[in-house]
Amino acid sequence: MTLNSGTVNVGIIGTGRIADSELVPALNQVVDARFWSVLSRDKQRASAFATKHNAQSKHNAYESLAAFLADPSLDAVIIATPDGLHAKQAVACARAGKHVLLEKPIATTVEAAKEICNACLEERVKLAIAYHMRWHHGHRQVASMLHSGRFGKPHYARAMWTWKAQDNSNWRAHSEHGRWWGLAGVGTHCVDFLRWMLLPACGEVLSTTALIDKSHYGGPHDETASVSMQFASGVVADIVTSVMFKATSRFEICCSNAVIVGEGTLATNGGGIITINDEPLDFKLVNPYVGEIQNFVNAIAGNTRVEVSGAEGLRNIEILLEADS
Numbered sequence: 568m569t570l571n572s573g574t575v576n577v578g579i580i581g582t583g584r585i586a587d588s589e590l591v592p593a594l595n596q597v598v599d600a601r602f603w604s605v606l607s608r609d610k611q612r613a614s615a616f617a618t619k620h621n622a623q624s625k626h627n628a629y630e631s632l633a634a635f636l637a638d639p640s641l642d643a644v645i646i647a648t649p650d651g652l653h654a655k656q657a658v659a660c661a662r663a664g665k666h667v668l669l670e671k672p673i674a675t676t677v678e679a680a681k682e683i684c685n686a687c688l689e690e691r692v693k694l695a696i697a698y699h700m701r702w703h704h705g706h707r708q709v710a711s712m713l714h715s716g717r718f719g720k721p722h723y724a725r726a727m728w729t730w731k732a733q734d735n736s737n738w739r740a741h742s743e744h745g746r747w748w749g750l751a752g753v754g755t756h757c758v759d760f761l762r763w764m765l766l767p768a769c770g771e772v773l774s775t776t777a778l779i780d781k782s783h784y785g786g787p788h789d790e791t792a793s794v795s796m797q798f799a800s801g802v803v804a805d806i807v808t809s810v811m812f813k814a815t816s817r818f819e820i821c822c823s824n825a826v827i828v829g830e831g832t833l834a835t836n837g838g839g840i841i842t843i844n845d846e847p848l849d850f851k852l853v854n855p856y857v858g859e860i861q862n863f864v865n866a867i868a869g870n871t872r873v874e875v876s877g878a879e880g881l882r883n884i885e886i887l888l889e890a891d892s
């Protein structure tokens with residue numbers, strides 16, 4: 568697909584929490600891109616969102632997916648809607664020739680994830696999955712040192728990320744548009760983070776076991792989950808997620824020469840503390856969503872590979888599905 572101009576025009580589907588608080592404010596800081604238009608189920612909500620975030624198209628607010636995608640000046644779309652809606656919307660974007668930055672998790676079934684990947688491949692549009700933890704500056708330094716072998720051999724890792732839901736009214740708690748609750752909200756990030764860190768030294772995740780508590784609300788989806796993954800090398804990594812309590816997020820990666828600990832870095836703001844063998848790691852406080860969208864825009868403009876592909880998104884949900892089968 569040829570760009571309309573030197574600038575990538577990016578639209579968004581969904582006007583919810585992450586679109587409003589993180590994604591579009593970040594998009595407005597990305598170089599060589601501009602916030603172009605928005606699709607909502609409600610035209611007034613779309614217009615208010617377009618005005619608030621300064622959408623640049625003359626026709627910048629839509630309630631029809633077909634009309635939104637018919638705009639020839641729209642180059643790319645960020646999809647920030649409930650997980651169960653991702654596949655239909657992403658395939659429609661690809662078939663309209665628009666590049667796709669899709670919020671995590673890619674989809675709620677393997678079949679739907681494969682359909683997205685195939686459509687993007689067939690239409691030759693970029694597909695990136697929004698795992699913003701990869702653009703935390705401290706995480707990037709840890710990944711680079713770990714992958715260079717500086718910490719020695721990895722032996723064990725774990726990540727815990729939780730929040731406290733006020734009730735079970737959110738779509739993630741129900742089957743209509745969700746498939747997991749805490750595991751989709753934050754667990755998928757933990758899986759991506761640990762695979763990103765460990766894959767080069769440890770190979771792919773070969774087996775997954777889990778214990779899942781659904782007892783408080785008694786609904787279909789995980790409230791608190793403990794998931795263990797074993798990598799090809801034999802290394803085991805654990806994740807803990809919950810929607811029942813808010814604890815400071817934490818990761819630990821234990822290698823033969825170093826133990827790396829992160830506190831409060833699994834979050835939205837690029838902050839927290841990282842220590843390596845109890846010594847603090849110096850890193851810059853950068854907005855990880857800006858890095859994530861910049862990587863997507865650069866891949867479109869330069870026709871290069873995105874950092875987190877659809878295949879990564881697919882493998883991630885295979886693990887989640889195995890955990891909560």
Ligand SMILES: NC(=O)c1ccc[n+]([C@@H]2O[C@H](COP(=O)([O-])OP(=O)(O)OC[C@H]3O[C@@H](n4cnc5c(N)ncnc54)[C@H](OP(=O)(O)O)[C@@H]3O)[C@@H](O)[C@H]2O)c1
Nearest residue numbers: 581582583584585586607608612647648649650670671672
């Ligand atoms: N990477 C991250 O840090 C991060 C953080 C949070 C969420 N996410 C991901 O982003 C996506 C959206 O999550 P969110 O927390 O922003 O959700 P949210 O606050 O519920 O917003 C979702 C938006 O999707 C649109 N939508 C369309 N059909 C809908 C339906 N049937 N039910 C509900 N909403 C519908 C709505 O916008 P309109 O009313 O305008 O149509 C709604 O505001 C999810 O895939 C989630 O996993 C990522």
